[in-house]
Amino acid sequence: MTAKLDPEDLQPVAGGGLLHRRLLLKSGLVLATAAAAGSTHAASDAPAQKITEDLASPSWMRTPGQPFTTYGKPSKYEARVIRSIGANRDLPSNGVSWTPLESLEGIITPSGLHFERHHNGVPEIDPAQHRLVIHGLVKQPLMFTVDSLLRYPMQSHLIFIECGGNSNAGWHEEPIQRPLGSFHGLVSCSEWTGVPLAVLLDQAGIDPKATWVIAEGADAAVMNVSLPLAKLMDDAIVALYQNGERIRPENGYPLRLVIPGFEGVTNVKWLRRLQLTSEPVMARNETSKYTELLPSGKARQFTFTIEAKSLITSPSAFQKMFGANIYEIRGLAWSGRGKVAKVEVSADGGKSWAEAALQEPVLSRCFTRFRMPWSWDGSPAILKSRATDETGYVQPERDVLVKERGRNGYFHYNGILAWGIDEDGVISHVYA
């Protein structure tokens, strides 16, 4: 049943037809959403889906269903919801796979769709043959088996992880035209469970001269990075579980470092070694890579923190509009500095803004889902979202970011994303 709209509900709160977020609380209100390309929800101008079943009594109501399975999979009708892969053609083990953010809802990324960045493939680690070593500026170097770590008291955190190279096409001169996830999908959010690293470091006995920890993985890149000890003592965990099950191989099985709010590369997968030191190692992945060259010729280094960012996931590129209607704009926001304080949405390219509804729970360093009702009159519109975190940091417009950083930085792009919608309802990525 559709709730009745009162005239004041349709009073815009900002330009372009944005409506007050309280409209979302109206019981039974049905809002349109843009549909995925080729979606099973027929858009008004899409050819009608061929009906092959008696809808009142489909065949699956008249015959026993499939037997039990030991490990469930998504419906075969969702086979298009997959990670998209971008790998080096000479070295397919070096590359990324993107989370299809435009096809997902809520704040948890299914483990099988969590983004990947591998420097040389996914090792198939036998946990019985894997050890974690803590050494360097400690009283007593220690070696841990995976089974022994499973016996420690654990903590869980709902934490986003974003690759420092996510959204790097944002630095391009022309706006890239790809589905949202294949451009911004090197970010995902999981429940990570494991042992607080501080417990293990304390047991090794931290030398007061230690200020850094060099973390190293057991992959074929033996990937290593230097991390500030103070942050690791504050909230890092040696994670063993992701979304309730043991971490998937591509996400670090059997052990991964999870450092809330820090860029992805620091969340070292297949963790094998932690060395306490008084200086950084100056690894390739903290000098040549994961640093941002500025117009001045200087480069930003040890830019660990992921700054606040938001994306409108629907409507987004390659989705279809249903014509003039009331829509729910949907999106994700996050900040490596803490909670998202607010997300504002604009339907007129940033001339005017109105606050979106934040869906509970709103957690520190976790995806936050936002929603905004929008009355689209069918004329061209430009949608934007802008996150502000609890420290007061405001996500910058792209031109401001590019002016400050130039276009050669590659990493840490968090400029405001704009979707242009034309009178035919075609959605494209625009710089506006």
Add this chain to the structure above:
Amino acid sequence: MSMRDRGPFFTALAAAAVVVAVGAGAQAAGERKAPHLGTPMSAEEVAKWDLTIFPDGRGLPPGKGTAKEGRVIYENQCAHCHGDDGRGATAEELVADPQPLTEEAASKAIGPYWPYATTIFDFIRRSMPAGAPGSLSADEIYAVTAYLLAANKVIGDTDEMNAKTLAAVKMPNRDGFEWIDVKK
């Protein structure tokens, strides 16, 4: 939530876990209550695990090599992905003409960008060649490192690289980095 305000839930769990850890040593006052399940390691055992090479050369193994030797290894092992003369192909550009970094002449090749020469040895030893990491000897890695530094005109064509000379190389862009989230 930080470790320092983890609250009664954690404490209760930790207390439960201590019961499991029969035989764990007495806990010092204020120490986090958890079992002690790490196995102590000797310095000899740690040395087998420790792959770190620091900017001052600590961790560099014995061995030596020159650019001439390194060119042959580069052409056989590296050029397919990194291109002729290190100019880049499906993998990164490693060699570029020396010039100041600007918006127009941006380069992340070794010569113009990398702050430390030890990083080259460390990265090759741990990660390269990508099809067979760990397959090059220390002499071969010193030689490829010498070749890359000479091609970038950071050292002379006949300079030998070893633990001492490599650590002494001062890269042109040593001071080109501003630390953002940590104080220098």
